Amino acid sequence: MANEEHKHLASFLKDVHLSLRKSSAEVGVEKAWHNHCSNKEVLNTYAQYMEKLATTHWERNSSDEQSLASSRISWAADFAYEYFINKSFMKHREKEIDIGNKINIKVNNTNELYSSPITLLDVGSCYNPFRIYDFLDVLVIDLCPANDFVFECDFLHVPIESDTILINNKVKQLKENFYNVVTFCFLLEYIPSSELRVNACERAYKLLKDGGLLLISTPDSKHVGANSKLMKCWRYTLSIMGFSRIKYEKLKHMHCMAFRKCLNKEVAVRWATLHKEMYMDYCIHIPQDYSTNNGCTIATSIEVDVDDFRELPFDILS
Numbered sequence: 001m002a003n004e005e006h007k008h009l010a011s012f013l014k015d016v017h018l019s020l021r022k023s024s025a026e027v028g029v030e031k032a033w034h035n036h037c038s039n040k041e042v043l044n045t046y047a048q049y050m051e052k053l054a055t056t057h058w059e060r061n062s063s064d065e066q067s068l069a070s071s072r073i074s075w076a077a078d079f080a081y082e083y084f085i086n087k088s089f090m091k092h093r094e095k096e097i098d099i100g101n102k103i104n105i106k107v108n109n110t111n112e113l114y115s116s117p118i119t120l121l122d123v124g125s126c127y128n129p130f131r132i133y134d135f136l137d138v139l140v141i142d143l144c145p146a147n148d149f150v151f152e153c154d155f156l157h158v159p160i161e162s163d164t165i166l167i168n169n170k171v172k173q174l175k176e177n178f179y180n181v182v183t184f185c186f187l188l189e190y191i192p193s194s195e196l197r198v199n200a201c202e203r204a205y206k207l208l209k210d211g212g213l214l215l216i217s218t219p220d221s222k223h224v225g226a227n228s229k230l231m232k233c234w235r236y237t238l239s240i241m242g243f244s245r246i247k248y249e250k251l252k253h254m255h256c257m258a259f260r261k262c263l264n265k266e267v268a269v270r271w272a273t274l275h276k277e278m279y280m281d282y283c284i285h286i287p288q289d290y291s292t293n294n295g296c297t298i299a300t301s302i303e304v305d306v307d308d309f310r311e312l313p314f315d316i317l318s
Protein backbone atom coordinates (compact mmCIF):
# COMPACT_ATOMS: atom_id res chain seq x y z
CA MET A 1 0.00 0.00 0.00
CA ALA A 2 1.04 3.60 -0.57
CA ASN A 3 2.43 5.20 2.59
CA GLU A 4 1.20 8.53 3.97
CA GLU A 5 3.90 10.62 2.30
CA HIS A 6 3.29 8.93 -1.04
CA LYS A 7 -0.43 9.73 -0.76
CA HIS A 8 0.23 13.31 0.27
CA LEU A 9 2.56 13.98 -2.70
CA ALA A 10 0.19 12.26 -5.09
CA SER A 11 -2.88 14.12 -4.01
CA PHE A 12 -1.12 17.50 -4.30
CA LEU A 13 -0.13 16.75 -7.90
CA LYS A 14 -3.61 15.54 -8.82
CA ASP A 15 -5.16 18.65 -7.28
CA VAL A 16 -2.91 20.87 -9.41
CA HIS A 17 -4.05 19.07 -12.60
CA LEU A 18 -7.69 19.25 -11.54
CA SER A 19 -7.67 22.92 -10.59
CA LEU A 20 -5.99 23.80 -13.90
CA ARG A 21 -8.74 21.97 -15.79
CA LYS A 22 -11.41 23.64 -13.69
CA SER A 23 -10.06 27.14 -14.18
CA SER A 24 -9.69 26.47 -17.94
CA ALA A 25 -13.41 25.68 -18.02
CA GLU A 26 -14.19 28.85 -16.08
CA VAL A 27 -11.95 31.53 -17.61
CA GLY A 28 -10.75 29.93 -20.86
CA VAL A 29 -7.71 27.82 -21.43
CA GLU A 30 -5.20 30.56 -22.40
CA LYS A 31 -5.99 32.73 -19.38
CA ALA A 32 -6.00 29.74 -17.05
CA TRP A 33 -2.62 28.64 -18.41
CA HIS A 34 -1.18 32.13 -18.00
CA ASN A 35 -2.41 32.35 -14.39
CA HIS A 36 -1.10 28.88 -13.68
CA CYS A 37 2.38 29.72 -15.01
CA SER A 38 2.51 32.85 -12.83
CA ASN A 39 1.87 30.84 -9.68
CA LYS A 40 5.52 30.12 -8.85
CA GLU A 41 4.78 28.74 -5.40
CA VAL A 42 2.51 26.00 -6.74
CA LEU A 43 4.90 25.23 -9.63
CA ASN A 44 7.87 24.92 -7.27
CA THR A 45 6.03 22.67 -4.86
CA TYR A 46 4.81 20.55 -7.78
CA ALA A 47 8.40 20.16 -9.05
CA GLN A 48 9.77 19.11 -5.66
CA TYR A 49 6.90 16.71 -5.00
CA MET A 50 7.05 15.18 -8.49
CA GLU A 51 10.80 14.54 -8.23
CA LYS A 52 10.40 13.01 -4.78
CA LEU A 53 7.50 10.82 -5.86
CA ALA A 54 9.34 9.50 -8.91
CA THR A 55 12.81 9.09 -7.42
CA THR A 56 11.86 7.87 -3.94
CA HIS A 57 8.48 6.20 -4.04
CA TRP A 58 8.39 4.93 -7.61
CA GLU A 59 12.06 3.90 -7.54
CA ARG A 60 11.36 1.61 -4.57
CA ASN A 61 9.39 -0.49 -6.99
CA SER A 62 11.95 -0.42 -9.75
CA SER A 63 12.83 -4.09 -9.37
CA ASP A 64 9.37 -4.69 -10.80
CA GLU A 65 9.69 -4.40 -14.57
CA GLN A 66 6.24 -2.86 -14.73
CA SER A 67 7.14 -0.05 -12.36
CA LEU A 68 6.44 3.49 -13.47
CA ALA A 69 9.78 4.69 -12.18
CA SER A 70 11.89 2.70 -14.55
CA SER A 71 9.56 1.68 -17.31
CA ARG A 72 8.38 4.98 -18.78
CA ILE A 73 11.96 6.23 -19.10
CA SER A 74 13.66 2.96 -20.02
CA TRP A 75 10.92 2.18 -22.57
CA ALA A 76 11.71 5.43 -24.37
CA ALA A 77 15.50 5.09 -24.10
CA ASP A 78 15.47 1.42 -25.20
CA PHE A 79 13.26 2.22 -28.17
CA ALA A 80 15.49 5.13 -29.25
CA TYR A 81 18.56 2.85 -28.95
CA GLU A 82 17.00 0.12 -31.06
CA TYR A 83 15.80 2.61 -33.65
CA PHE A 84 18.95 4.71 -34.10
CA ILE A 85 21.92 2.70 -32.85
CA ASN A 86 20.67 -0.70 -34.00
CA LYS A 87 19.25 1.02 -37.10
CA SER A 88 15.71 -0.33 -37.03
CA PHE A 89 14.73 3.01 -38.59
CA MET A 90 15.85 1.53 -41.92
CA LYS A 91 12.94 -0.89 -42.11
CA HIS A 92 10.47 1.97 -41.46
CA ARG A 93 12.16 4.02 -44.14
CA GLU A 94 11.87 1.15 -46.64
CA LYS A 95 8.21 0.77 -45.80
CA GLU A 96 7.59 4.46 -46.43
CA ILE A 97 9.40 4.32 -49.75
CA ASP A 98 7.25 1.33 -50.75
CA ILE A 99 4.05 3.15 -49.86
CA GLY A 100 5.30 6.25 -51.69
CA ASN A 101 5.91 4.18 -54.83
CA LYS A 102 2.42 2.68 -54.63
CA ILE A 103 0.64 6.01 -54.29
CA ASN A 104 2.94 7.95 -56.59
CA ILE A 105 4.54 10.36 -54.15
CA LYS A 106 8.20 11.07 -53.79
CA VAL A 107 9.81 9.95 -50.51
CA ASN A 108 13.16 11.69 -50.14
CA ASN A 109 15.45 9.95 -47.65
CA THR A 110 18.57 12.08 -48.05
CA ASN A 111 17.95 13.89 -44.74
CA GLU A 112 17.66 10.70 -42.75
CA LEU A 113 21.29 10.15 -41.73
CA TYR A 114 22.09 9.68 -38.07
CA SER A 115 25.26 9.91 -36.09
CA SER A 116 25.82 9.47 -32.38
CA PRO A 117 25.02 11.08 -29.98
CA ILE A 118 21.31 11.15 -30.61
CA THR A 119 19.72 14.53 -29.82
CA LEU A 120 16.75 14.25 -27.46
CA LEU A 121 14.43 16.97 -26.15
CA ASP A 122 12.66 15.86 -22.96
CA VAL A 123 9.59 18.08 -22.57
CA GLY A 124 8.17 18.39 -19.06
CA SER A 125 11.23 16.61 -17.75
CA CYS A 126 10.93 17.87 -14.17
CA TYR A 127 14.21 16.35 -12.90
CA ASN A 128 16.02 14.91 -15.98
CA PRO A 129 15.53 11.15 -15.68
CA PHE A 130 17.34 10.61 -19.05
CA ARG A 131 20.72 11.82 -17.81
CA ILE A 132 21.97 8.27 -17.19
CA TYR A 133 22.02 7.40 -20.93
CA ASP A 134 25.40 8.12 -22.59
CA PHE A 135 24.21 7.60 -26.15
CA LEU A 136 21.80 10.54 -25.79
CA ASP A 137 22.59 14.25 -26.04
CA VAL A 138 19.75 15.60 -23.96
CA LEU A 139 18.15 19.03 -23.63
CA VAL A 140 15.66 18.90 -20.78
CA ILE A 141 12.99 21.52 -20.27
CA ASP A 142 10.20 22.18 -17.82
CA LEU A 143 7.85 24.99 -16.77
CA CYS A 144 9.53 24.75 -13.39
CA PRO A 145 12.80 22.77 -13.12
CA ALA A 146 13.29 20.59 -10.05
CA ASN A 147 17.10 20.84 -10.34
CA ASP A 148 19.93 22.59 -12.25
CA PHE A 149 20.09 20.00 -15.04
CA VAL A 150 16.75 21.26 -16.33
CA PHE A 151 16.10 24.45 -18.33
CA GLU A 152 13.03 26.59 -17.67
CA CYS A 153 10.73 26.80 -20.68
CA ASP A 154 7.02 26.84 -21.51
CA PHE A 155 6.99 24.45 -24.42
CA LEU A 156 3.56 25.67 -25.55
CA HIS A 157 4.80 29.21 -26.14
CA VAL A 158 8.57 29.13 -26.79
CA PRO A 159 9.51 30.36 -30.32
CA ILE A 160 10.78 27.68 -32.72
CA GLU A 161 13.35 29.19 -35.08
CA SER A 162 16.66 28.48 -36.81
CA ASP A 163 18.75 28.30 -33.60
CA THR A 164 18.54 27.35 -29.94
CA ILE A 165 18.97 30.23 -27.51
CA LEU A 166 19.68 29.44 -23.85
CA ILE A 167 20.17 32.25 -21.34
CA ASN A 168 20.66 31.76 -17.59
CA ASN A 169 19.04 28.34 -17.38
CA LYS A 170 16.10 29.47 -19.50
CA VAL A 171 15.26 28.47 -23.06
CA LYS A 172 14.43 31.54 -25.17
CA GLN A 173 14.19 29.71 -28.48
CA LEU A 174 14.32 26.13 -29.79
CA LYS A 175 15.86 24.98 -33.04
CA GLU A 176 13.56 23.55 -35.71
CA ASN A 177 14.28 20.29 -37.58
CA PHE A 178 17.03 19.52 -35.09
CA TYR A 179 16.03 16.70 -32.72
CA ASN A 180 16.20 12.98 -33.32
CA VAL A 181 13.81 12.37 -30.42
CA VAL A 182 11.21 14.38 -28.53
CA THR A 183 9.76 12.76 -25.38
CA PHE A 184 6.46 13.48 -23.66
CA CYS A 185 6.63 11.30 -20.53
CA PHE A 186 3.41 11.81 -18.58
CA LEU A 187 3.18 15.32 -20.02
CA LEU A 188 -0.10 15.39 -21.93
CA GLU A 189 -2.28 14.76 -18.82
CA TYR A 190 -0.95 17.97 -17.28
CA ILE A 191 -2.00 20.10 -20.26
CA PRO A 192 -5.62 21.15 -19.71
CA SER A 193 -7.23 21.01 -23.19
CA SER A 194 -7.21 19.03 -26.41
CA GLU A 195 -6.24 22.15 -28.39
CA LEU A 196 -3.12 22.71 -26.30
CA ARG A 197 -2.18 19.03 -26.48
CA VAL A 198 -2.53 19.12 -30.26
CA ASN A 199 -0.41 22.27 -30.25
CA ALA A 200 2.29 20.47 -28.22
CA CYS A 201 2.40 17.61 -30.75
CA GLU A 202 2.53 20.02 -33.73
CA ARG A 203 5.47 21.74 -32.06
CA ALA A 204 7.24 18.40 -31.61
CA TYR A 205 6.73 17.80 -35.33
CA LYS A 206 8.47 21.09 -36.19
CA LEU A 207 11.40 20.34 -33.89
CA LEU A 208 12.07 16.82 -35.15
CA LYS A 209 14.31 15.88 -38.05
CA ASP A 210 12.78 13.80 -40.81
CA GLY A 211 12.55 10.23 -39.55
CA GLY A 212 12.77 11.44 -35.92
CA LEU A 213 10.70 10.06 -33.06
CA LEU A 214 8.02 11.49 -30.83
CA LEU A 215 7.82 9.11 -27.82
CA ILE A 216 4.72 9.45 -25.65
CA SER A 217 3.83 7.68 -22.42
CA THR A 218 0.49 8.17 -20.75
CA PRO A 219 -0.78 6.48 -17.59
CA ASP A 220 -3.65 3.97 -17.57
CA SER A 221 -4.08 0.88 -15.37
CA LYS A 222 -7.07 -0.48 -17.26
CA HIS A 223 -6.89 -3.40 -19.65
CA VAL A 224 -5.74 -2.66 -23.19
CA GLY A 225 -9.24 -2.34 -24.66
CA ALA A 226 -10.72 0.01 -22.07
CA ASN A 227 -9.63 3.27 -23.69
CA SER A 228 -8.68 1.93 -27.09
CA LYS A 229 -10.89 4.34 -29.05
CA LEU A 230 -9.18 7.25 -27.40
CA MET A 231 -5.77 5.85 -28.33
CA LYS A 232 -6.90 5.28 -31.92
CA CYS A 233 -8.03 8.88 -32.05
CA TRP A 234 -4.58 10.03 -30.93
CA ARG A 235 -3.09 7.93 -33.72
CA TYR A 236 -5.47 9.46 -36.25
CA THR A 237 -4.65 13.02 -35.15
CA LEU A 238 -0.91 12.47 -35.17
CA SER A 239 -1.15 10.85 -38.62
CA ILE A 240 -2.86 13.96 -39.99
CA MET A 241 0.13 15.92 -38.64
CA GLY A 242 2.56 13.69 -40.54
CA PHE A 243 3.49 11.09 -37.92
CA SER A 244 3.29 7.37 -38.43
CA ARG A 245 2.78 5.25 -35.28
CA ILE A 246 5.46 2.58 -35.43
CA LYS A 247 5.15 1.08 -31.95
CA TYR A 248 2.34 0.82 -29.44
CA GLU A 249 2.54 -1.09 -26.18
CA LYS A 250 0.12 -1.28 -23.28
CA LEU A 251 2.12 -1.96 -20.13
CA LYS A 252 0.44 -2.67 -16.82
CA HIS A 253 0.10 0.99 -15.85
CA MET A 254 0.55 2.97 -19.06
CA HIS A 255 0.37 3.23 -22.81
CA CYS A 256 3.74 3.72 -24.57
CA MET A 257 3.83 4.96 -28.16
CA ALA A 258 6.47 5.75 -30.76
CA PHE A 259 5.57 8.07 -33.64
CA ARG A 260 7.93 8.57 -36.57
CA LYS A 261 8.02 11.88 -38.49
CA CYS A 262 7.46 10.58 -42.01
CA LEU A 263 9.86 11.62 -44.76
CA ASN A 264 6.80 12.67 -46.73
CA LYS A 265 3.80 13.75 -44.65
CA GLU A 266 1.40 12.35 -47.27
CA VAL A 267 2.33 8.79 -46.26
CA ALA A 268 0.93 9.38 -42.76
CA VAL A 269 -2.05 11.37 -44.01
CA ARG A 270 -2.93 8.47 -46.29
CA TRP A 271 -3.07 6.15 -43.26
CA ALA A 272 -5.43 8.60 -41.51
CA THR A 273 -7.67 8.85 -44.55
CA LEU A 274 -7.91 5.08 -44.96
CA HIS A 275 -8.57 4.40 -41.26
CA LYS A 276 -10.83 7.27 -40.27
CA GLU A 277 -13.92 6.21 -38.34
CA MET A 278 -16.97 8.25 -37.35
CA TYR A 279 -15.76 8.95 -33.82
CA MET A 280 -12.36 10.29 -34.89
CA ASP A 281 -11.60 14.01 -34.96
CA TYR A 282 -8.47 16.12 -35.04
CA CYS A 283 -8.09 16.21 -31.26
CA ILE A 284 -6.19 14.70 -28.34
CA HIS A 285 -8.57 14.07 -25.50
CA ILE A 286 -7.78 12.33 -22.24
CA PRO A 287 -10.38 10.63 -20.03
CA GLN A 288 -10.33 13.50 -17.53
CA ASP A 289 -11.89 15.70 -20.25
CA TYR A 290 -15.00 13.52 -19.92
CA SER A 291 -15.19 13.62 -16.15
CA THR A 292 -18.36 15.13 -14.71
CA ASN A 293 -16.72 16.60 -11.63
CA ASN A 294 -14.10 18.84 -13.20
CA GLY A 295 -16.53 21.33 -14.70
CA CYS A 296 -15.50 20.76 -18.29
CA THR A 297 -17.40 17.72 -19.50
CA ILE A 298 -17.57 17.38 -23.27
CA ALA A 299 -20.11 15.55 -25.37
CA THR A 300 -18.69 12.52 -27.10
CA SER A 301 -19.38 9.37 -28.98
CA ILE A 302 -16.33 7.71 -27.43
CA GLU A 303 -16.74 5.57 -24.35
CA VAL A 304 -13.95 6.18 -21.90
CA ASP A 305 -12.92 4.68 -18.63
CA VAL A 306 -12.23 7.67 -16.48
CA ASP A 307 -11.58 6.25 -13.06
CA ASP A 308 -8.10 4.97 -13.43
CA PHE A 309 -6.86 7.98 -15.28
CA ARG A 310 -8.13 10.07 -12.37
CA GLU A 311 -6.14 7.84 -10.07
CA LEU A 312 -3.03 7.76 -12.19
CA PRO A 313 -0.12 8.18 -12.31
CA PHE A 314 0.26 8.71 -8.63
CA ASP A 315 -1.72 6.18 -6.64
CA ILE A 316 -1.17 2.96 -8.40
CA LEU A 317 2.04 1.72 -6.87
CA SER A 318 2.47 0.39 -3.42
Ligand SMILES: C[S@@+](CC[C@H](N)C(=O)[O-])C[C@H]1O[C@@H](n2cnc3c(N)ncnc32)[C@H](O)[C@@H]1O
Residues within 6 Å of the ligand: 047, 050, 054, 072, 123, 124, 125, 126, 127, 129, 141, 142, 143, 144, 153, 154, 155, 156, 184, 185, 186, 187, 190, 191
Ligand atom coordinates in the same frame (compact mmCIF):
# COMPACT_ATOMS: atom_id res chain seq x y z
C1 LIG B 1 3.57 14.52 -14.42
S1 LIG B 1 5.04 15.47 -14.59
C2 LIG B 1 6.08 14.32 -15.45
C3 LIG B 1 7.55 14.55 -15.20
C4 LIG B 1 8.52 13.60 -15.94
N1 LIG B 1 8.37 13.71 -17.37
C5 LIG B 1 8.32 12.18 -15.50
O1 LIG B 1 7.89 11.34 -16.30
O2 LIG B 1 8.62 11.89 -14.34
C6 LIG B 1 4.62 16.65 -15.86
C7 LIG B 1 5.66 17.74 -16.01
O3 LIG B 1 5.38 18.48 -17.20
C8 LIG B 1 5.72 19.83 -16.98
N2 LIG B 1 5.01 20.65 -17.99
C9 LIG B 1 3.69 20.74 -18.18
N3 LIG B 1 3.40 21.59 -19.18
C10 LIG B 1 4.59 22.04 -19.65
C11 LIG B 1 4.95 22.97 -20.66
N4 LIG B 1 4.04 23.59 -21.41
N5 LIG B 1 6.26 23.21 -20.87
C12 LIG B 1 7.20 22.59 -20.12
N6 LIG B 1 6.91 21.72 -19.13
C13 LIG B 1 5.62 21.45 -18.89
C14 LIG B 1 5.26 20.07 -15.55
O4 LIG B 1 5.87 21.21 -14.97
C15 LIG B 1 5.66 18.77 -14.88
O5 LIG B 1 6.95 18.83 -14.33
